[in-house]
Amino acid sequence: MNGHNKTIIAFAKLGDLLRDFCQSYNTQNSWHNALDEVVTKSGHHNGWFTRDNILFSLKEWSTLLNKDKLKAWLSNYELPENYPKTVAIIMAGNIPLVGFHDFLSVLITGNKVLCKLSSNDKIVLPFLAKYLIECEPELKSKIVFTENKLENFDAVIATGSNNTARYFEHYFGKKPNIIRRNRNSVAILTGNESTEQLAGLGEDIFRYYGLGCRSVSKLFVPEKYDFDAFFKGLYNFNPIINQHKYANNYDYNKAVYLMSEFQILENGFLMLKEDENYASPIASIFYETYSSIETLKEKIAVDKDKIQCIVAHGFSNNEVPFGTTQKPVLSDFADGIDTVDFLLKT
Secondary structure, eight states, rough: HHHHHHHHHHHHHHHHHHHHHHOOOOOHHHHHHHHHHHHHHHHHHTTTOOOOHHHHHHHHHHHHOOOHHHHHHHTTSOOOOOOOOOOEOOOSSSTOOOOOOOHHHHHHTTTTTEEEOOOTSHHHHHHHHHHHHHOOOOGGGGGGEESOOSEEEESEEEEEOOHHHHHHHHHHSSOOEEEEEEOOEEEEEOOOOHHHHHHHHHHHHHGGGSTTTEEEEEEEEEEEETTHHHHHHHHHGGGGGSSHHHHHHHHHHHHHHHHOOOOEEEOOOOOEEOOOOOOOOEEEEEEESSSSHHHHHHHHTTTTTEEEEESSSOTTTTTTTTTTTTOOOOOOOGGOOHHHHHHOOO
């Protein structure tokens, strides 16, 4: 069995563990007990990482870490048995396991990973790596986590903000690299959305408290759009205001808006503000009106480097259905950059 197949099988076994844990946690299973402790510890470490959100992430990965899905994904590439490169990954920490796709891509292409975790998300991934090594001991020499300065690597994948991107380019620009910047997701409404579509949009807005680049932070609506249906479709998400960190942000941002005399619409757990920017503060969504689909398509094309996902129905070929932004498939690469292709050509 070659190295790629061994790695695929290890990740598939990890998928089995995550699926079994999420579906039927077994207190007699030592790995289940250990994972449960890790989930709890991660939630204590980072208040945004609620148990519900961590389990959601684990469940989504459990569906993707399937032997057939992994092989189908990789069938689009030529995977040579080459001398492995060491790829440094600098991970973000905005949502649980946000850097796992990079981690998977590096290992499944036969390379070594040198991982620098975000302080906000440093607990779950090392545990998953421990299980992978249990399944395939050869991976032990290919996985390194470090808190020190990154050294002795052949390529780098770094995810951060527009500000950190400049730092990354300065330090890593001479190496083959993928450097990611701020992106946000948008939803395009027409006024004809069903109740189910708007409820799905609520999932796109509120999952992970809107902290992900795939979280919808901006709406494009037709002129004179009636927001009543929008607010009604999102009403079942109102318990989110009981999360104290979210509530604190809601209160703070509302106070800022009111003191600045901005016009806002709100329903007690979400604020809407008309704004041309894409990155809205927590507990608020920006919106912008459009006069025609044609002009909106032109604007979206100009701003494409700021946008991760477009949630819509019948707007474009690359749109994402309502309610699915946080359910990417293996071939959904961040910023539209094919990580596997990059790794194979580096």
